[in-house]
Amino acid sequence: MSNNTDKNSYTVIFAAVMVVVVGSILAFLASGLRPNIQENERIEKQQNILYAMGVNENGDDAGSVNFIPTDEVEEEFTTFIKEQLVIDQDGKITKNDQAFLIDLKKQLAAKKRGESFQLPLFIGEKDNKQFYVIPMYGKGLWDAIWGFVALDKTMTVQGVYFDHKGETPGLGANIKMRYFMDDFSGESIMKGTQYAGIAVAKGNNDPLNNTKDDNEVDALAGATITGNGVAAMIKESVNLYKDYLETIRVK
Amino acid sequence: MALLTKKDASLILDPLADNNPITIQVLGICSALAITAELEASIVMSIAVIFVLGVGNVVISLMRNIIPSKIRIIVQLIVVATLVIVVDQVLKAYAYPLSKTLGAFVGLIITNCIIMGRFEAFALANGPWKSFLDGIGNALGYGVILIIVGFFRELLGSGTLLGYPVLGDPIMKTGLYATGYENNGFMIIPPAALIVVGIIIWVQRSRNPALIEEN
Numbered sequence: 001m002s003n004n005t006d007k008n009s010y011t012v013i014f015a016a017v018m019v020v021v022v023g024s025i026l027a028f029l030a031s032g033l034r035p036n037i038q039e040n041e042r043i044e045k046q047q048n049i050l051y052a053m054g055v056n057e058n059g060d061d062a063g064s065v066n067f068i069p070t071d072e073v074e075e076e077f078t079t080f081i082k083e084q085l086v087i088d089q090d091g092k093i094t095k096n097d098q099a100f101l102i103d104l105k106k107q108l109a110a111k112k113r114g115e116s117f118q119l120p121l122f123i124g125e126k127d128n129k130q131f132y133v134i135p136m137y138g139k140g141l142w143d144a145i146w147g148f149v150a151l152d153k154t155m156t157v158q159g160v161y162f163d164h165k166g167e168t169p170g171l172g173a174n175i176k177m178r179y180f181m182d183d184f185s186g187e188s189i190m191k192g193t194q195y196a197g198i199a200v201a202k203g204n205n206d207p208l209n210n211t212k213d214d215n216e217v218d219a220l221a222g223a224t225i226t227g228n229g230v231a232a233m234i235k236e237s238v239n240l241y242k243d244y245l246e247t248i249r250v251k
Numbered sequence: 252m253a254l255l256t257k258k259d260a261s262l263i264l265d266p267l268a269d270n271n272p273i274t275i276q277v278l279g280i281c282s283a284l285a286i287t288a289e290l291e292a293s294i295v296m297s298i299a300v301i302f303v304l305g306v307g308n309v310v311i312s313l314m315r316n317i318i319p320s321k322i323r324i325i326v327q328l329i330v331v332a333t334l335v336i337v338v339d340q341v342l343k344a345y346a347y348p349l350s351k352t353l354g355a356f357v358g359l360i361i362t363n364c365i366i367m368g369r370f371e372a373f374a375l376a377n378g379p380w381k382s383f384l385d386g387i388g389n390a391l392g393y394g395v396i397l398i399i400v401g402f403f404r405e406l407l408g409s410g411t412l413l414g415y416p417v418l419g420d421p422i423m424k425t426g427l428y429a430t431g432y433e434n435n436g437f438m439i440i441p442p443a444a445l446i447v448v449g450i451i452i453w454v455q456r457s458r459n460p461a462l463i464e465e466n
Contacts, residue, residue, distance in 0.1 A: 011319040018326065022333050029340055036344035044347065064414075142355075166355045169295075170288030170405075171439065173355060207422050222288065222439040 043070050045100050046077040052148035052161040053124045053131040055080050058178070065178055081133075083123040089116050091243055096120075104137040104146070119240060124150070131158055132248065134241050138233025141225040142166045145175065145233060151189065153250045157198070160184040162230060172226030183209040183217040189238050191215055195245070197235030200227035255384075262384040266392030272365045273396040274452045275462065279365035283397055284444040286359065290413050293401030296356055297394030301387060303334055304366055308386030310334075311374040318375070327370040328361075335360050365393055400447045408438030 004010055047067040050056065055076060057066040068076050077100075084099035089111070099120035110117040124131040130153060137146045143165035150158040162175040174180055187198050187209075201216040202224070209217055219227045238245070255263075272278045286292045310330050311318075318326050339357050342350035360366070369389050374382040405411055410418035410428070419426015421434055437443050456462045 005317065005319045006321070011321050014317070014319050015322060015325075018329060022329055026333065026336060029337060033340050033344040037340070040343065040347040163351075164355075166358065168288070169286045169292035169355055173292075221436050 042101065043073055046073045048161045048163070049100060049122055049124075049133050049148050050076060050080060052133050052159045053080065053126060053150040054159045055124075055126060065176065065181075080124050080126055081122050082125045085121045085123065087119045087121060087241070087244055093244070104135050105144070108137060121241065121244065132245070134237055136233045136237040138229050138236060140164050140167045140175075140229045141172050141223075142168070145226070145229055147230075147233070149184070149189075149234065149237070151245070153248055155188055155190045155245065155249055157184050157187050157189065164226070167226050168223070171220070172223040174220050174223065175226060175230055180217075180220060186212040187215065187217060188213060189215075189234070190249075195235075195238045195242050197231065197238050200231045202227075259381065259384055262381060263388035263391070266385075266388040267395060268392075268455070269459065269462065271392045271396065271455075272368070272389045273393055273448065274455055276368070278368045279363050279393050280445075280448070282359045282363050283393075283400060283448060284441040286356070287397055287400040287404050287444050287447075288408065288439050288441075290398065290401040290405045293394075293397040295352060296359070297390070297397050299338075299353060299356055299360055300363060300365070300393055301390040302338070303331065303360055304369060304386040304390040305383055306386075307331055307334055307366060308369060308374040308382040309379045311370045312377060312379045312382035315375050323375065324367070324371075327367055330370075331366050332361050365389060396448065396451060399451060400444050403447050404438045404443055407435050408443070410434050 005014075047070070050068055050073065051065070056068060067073070081100075084096055086094050086096045086099050086102070088094070100122065102118055102120045104120070107117040107119060120135055122133040124133055131150045132152070133148050133150045135146070135148055137144065139145065145162065145164045145167065147160060147162035149160045152158050160181050162181060164173060164175060167173045167175065184198060189195060189197055196215050199216045200219045202219040204214070204216050204218060206214070206216070207218050266272055270276065273280060273283055282296065286296050307330055311327060314326070314330075335357050339350060339353065342353060369386060373385045377385070402412070405413075406417070410416060410421055416426075418432070419428045421428050
């Protein structure tokens with residue numbers, strides 16, 4: 001037996017068979033689970049968008065992030081999100097009820113290649129107040145980060161949601177903690193008439209984030225690059241939607 | 252008859268102390284440094300590794316007579332990667348929130364040298380049941396160290412445990428912070444884990460001098 005397994009022909013055949021077997025298992029599994037996974041991702045996107053505009057089940061204490069429960073989110077989404085818009089490369093705005101399913105990563109890649117692209121934007125209404133929710137996508141330390149920011153007509157942040165694919169647990173991964181995200185509420189993305197975004201600043205002597213007009217929030221210890229990624233992502237996304245935001249901004 | 256013979260029991264118990272994968276075999280250090288800034292992450296990682304190493308060891312052990320020795324490392328790698336991806340996909344479909352927590356660990360599990368180390372050193376030469384016990388034992392030994400390191404790093408670095416502020420509020424200066432105590436920011440960054448692991452090794456070897464290597 002041991003002599004057989006040392007032969008070159010056996011090695012090649014074994015490798016080939018193994019690749020085919022493992023490949024089929026994974027392909028079968030991936031296609032079998034796909035509908036479930038897509039449904040979960042759909043629900044998650046709706047939860048995230050609603051979370052950013054303050055429709056969530058957070059308690060008053062700065063504890064954990066609590067989304068609208070999965071079985072209610074579909075209904076709540078249609079109640080609170082009044083319009084879903086798509087802005088194309090020429091600045092043309094169309095309504096699209098499935099805009100939240102647009103993959104921003106693909107659209108940004110298309111934009112970079114100079115091809116046509118579609119940018120989704122969501123207009124929500126809560127307590128007779130308009131919220132403009134913008135999706136964001138950027139780079140963290142290890143992998144992608146993304147999120148949503150909800151603005152009002154004065155370009156003041158009403159809420160944010162961040163998520164990440166593979167930031168370091170305990171460090172960069174903390175961008176999705178409430179104590180970080182809550183700091184953004186009340187900050188303005190404008191500096192004068194410029195769309196400056198919000199910087200994630202170290203040592204700004206404002207750990208409680210009482211100063212809301214400095215375009216800065218307190219950074220996370222040990223997560224400099226992820227924090228810089230968040231700041232760059234906000235600035236980039238806000239500038240993508242600049243033309244539209246300029247039309248709704250109260251000057 | 253007991254459920255485990257004495258030899259079987261030692262497969263599980265030895266890696267917990269005198270043959271610990273991290274402090275004695277010096278395997279799996281990379282992930283011990285990377286993810287122990289919080290206790291919760293340490294616990295999640297430990298559970299994931301217990302599963303992958305237990306099942307992986309059995310699979311490799313069952314295949315041990317048919318794996319060509321020239322490409323055994325690649326075969327081992329494929330087995331770990333497949334296992335981890337399968338778990339990740341199933342969680343994504345049926346336990347989405349849990350899969351979000353585990354997402355960042357997937358890559359770290361595949362590259363964990365404990366897993367390859369135990370496949371190579373044990374599963375290739377032993378039967379499935381023994382390999383299973385060895386896998387569980389080593390993963391537990393790894394988990395124990397991870398949880399100890401995570402405990403001290405989160406407590407001293409952030410003043411919390413599993414996210415609960417056990418020492419008071421560092422910004423409002425309540426609890427222990429009222430006396431002038433400050434969090435040690437150094438504990439949050441990975442080099443601190445090296446120091447904590449070093450202290451564990453020191454304590455362990457001074458309690459059991461037989462573990463000290465002769466030069």
